Amino acid sequence: MEPFKTLTSPAAPLDMINVDTDMIIPKDYLKTIKRTGLGAGLFAEISRKDDGTPDPDFSLNQPAYAGANILVAGDNFGCGSSREHAPWALLDRGIRCVISTSFADIFYQNCFKNGLLPIKVTPDELERLMEHAKRGANATLTVDLPSQTIVGDDGAPIEFEIDAWLKHCLVNGLDEIALTMAKADPIADHEKKLADAHPWV
Template sequence: MQKFIRLTGVAAPLALANIDTDMIIPATYMKALTREGLGKHLFQALRYAEDGCERAEFILNRPPCRDATILIGERNFGCGSSREHAVWALADFGIRCIIAPSFGDIFANNARKNGLLLIRLPAETCARLRGEAARTQFAPMTVDLAERQISLSSGEKIGFSVDPHDRRVLMEGLDDIARTLRYAGAIAAFEAALS
């Protein structure tokens, strides 16, 4: 898993509440056994018309948000079914951080396991950040997990809190297997003692 310490990138505003995992990646595209290629189907119904053409008005179809690495959402982002493919699709598109007032619980757990930083901020702050992104013509923002702050192009800094365990796992780039393997010596010693 890629370490997350500091990220500077375009932040795309997405002011839709209750985005569920089926909206993030429809079940039709969950047949893949790998994570690669899912990003092209991210927000399929919002990004593409029935004929497969891009919807010009959708934020991720507009430059420079085509290259967004940060998404500023609304409340209850990632609600719905347990679908790890949703996190994979976001990551494959290039999204590494989502800022929103709240997240679906299972989605949040899947995000941490896959290196996607979720930042919870009050709804008013998220609305202000979405407005700031649009006003500055999507000037890059910086998310610093080490310092726990977001830096805007204006120079303003907004602090945030994150679960200490999640912060450590993301900063060290440890998925569940890597975290377990840190104790390989102790596990081997325990097994040896049983023999």
């Protein structure tokens, strides 16, 4: 998993509340267990017109946000089903950080397991960041995870809280597999002792 330390990028605004995981990646794209290629389906049902062409009013379809790695979204982001494809799709599109006032619990945990940083801010802070994001590609944000700050062009930092263990894992690029492999020697020792004590198992 790619570590997350500091990220400077334009921030795309998604000024909608209750964006659920089906909006993030519709069920039609859940036939794969690969983590790549899902970016093509990101927000497919809310970013396209009825005829399937990209909606120019949707922020991520606009040239100003083509390289955005940060998404500023409305309250209760990631609600709905627990599909892990949702953070996969965001990451495949290049989104490494989502800022909102709240997240669904399962989506929130899935983000950390996959290298995506979800940040919770207050409603007033979100309004400030949303207005900043709507200014386009020249209005960048810097997210500094070690210092737990978000800084815009005005230079005034917004501090955010994060669980210390989740922060440690993300800063060091440790997913569940990496955490297990770090215990490889003790696990092997335990299995050998178990085999010696119970050779018939």
